[in-house]
Amino acid sequence: MYKIVKKEVLNDLVELMEIHAPFVARKCEPGQFVIIRVDEDGERVPLTIADYDREKETVTIIYQVVGYSTKLLSQKQEGDSIQDFVGPLGVPAVLDKKEKKVIGVAGGVGAAPLYPQLRKLAEQGTKVEVIIGGKSAPYVLLADRFAEFCDNVYIATDDGSMGTKGFVTNVLQEILDKDRDAYEECIAIGPLIMMKNVVKVTKPFDLHTMVSLNPIMIDGTGMCGGCRVTVGGKTRFACVDGPDFDGFEVDFDECMTRQGYFREEEHQCRIGLGKEA
Numbered sequence: 001m002y003k004i005v006k007k008e009v010l011n012d013l014v015e016l017m018e019i020h021a022p023f024v025a026r027k028c029e030p031g032q033f034v035i036i037r038v039d040e041d042g043e044r045v046p047l048t049i050a051d052y053d054r055e056k057e058t059v060t061i062i063y064q065v066v067g068y069s070t071k072l073l074s075q076k077q078e079g080d081s082i083q084d085f086v087g088p089l090g091v092p093a094v095l096d097k098k099e100k101k102v103i104g105v106a107g108g109v110g111a112a113p114l115y116p117q118l119r120k121l122a123e124q125g126t127k128v129e130v131i132i133g134g135k136s137a138p139y140v141l142l143a144d145r146f147a148e149f150c151d152n153v154y155i156a157t158d159d160g161s162m163g164t165k166g167f168v169t170n171v172l173q174e175i176l177d178k179d180r181d182a183y184e185e186c187i188a189i190g191p192l193i194m195m196k197n198v199v200k201v202t203k204p205f206d207l208h209t210m211v212s213l214n215p216i217m218i219d220g221t222g223m224c225g226g227c228r229v230t231v232g233g234k235t236r237f238a239c240v241d242g243p244d245f246d247g248f249e250v251d252f253d254e255c256m257t258r259q260g261y262f263r264e265e266e267h268q269c270r271i272g273l274g275k276e277a
């Protein structure tokens with residue numbers, strides 16, 4: 001069993017948990033994920049690693065309550081335990097680009113997996129900036145934590161309640177129009193439509209862009225086929241070959257079609273558990 005040592009409600013849909021998981025905390029790297037099972041009857045849920053502390057032997061996960069299992073997880077409190085916490089899984093992000101400037105773009109809970117990637121780059125001497133987006137101020141995640149190591153933290157909200165009114169892509173376009181040569185890489189993590197639109201902005205500038213396809217994973221085992229995606233004309237599995245891929249090569253339209261398959265079932269589960277999102 002894995003003890004929940006800290007729980008924080010970040011907004012009405014998103015929560016953070018710090019889990020005591022010594023083996024995962026020792027081995028994990030930014031870009032990787034874990035599979036959790038809340039109890040012995042629970043389904044396997046892949047969740048990206050938002051942070052880790054090798055000394056405290058803890059791993060932080062940030063999750064959105066989108067279906068039955070994350071709703072069950074959200075009913076757990078500090079001091080409770082969860083059944084399984086397996087990992088680290090997936091291919092670590094390639095972050096050995098010293099003395100370059102990287103701009104990160106995060107939408108919603110995408111801020112969680114982006115955070116350890118940008119922090120590691122900053123620790124290696126890379127200059128990093130970030131654009132964080134959300135529908136309104138409460139949905140802009142981790143801005144204070146990014147500010148600890150980012151040269152600039154730009155914020156965009158749909159309703160203008162924090163930062164620029166508009167999308168992260170509007171802010172990104174403006175930044176690149178001003179000084180594209182200041183950046184050598186973009187890392188975008190968020191909803192598929194956001195990552196697709198980020199690539200639309202960066203491609204004309206030929207700014208190499210990595211995206212994370214963790215939103216399309218279902219069981220994270222390489223067996224269900226739910227995360228199958230075409231990258232550069234080849235079939236890939238996000239949970240085995242990724243979750244990070246070259247954004248210029250991803251077939252986003254195919255991903256979005258597949259992600260929609262279970263939307264109605266998740267909606268029904270939320271209603272059944274009394275949490276309508």
Ligand code: FES
Pocket residue numbers: 216217218219220221222223224225226227228237238239240
């Ligand atoms: S999530 Fe099932 S095969 Fe990747």
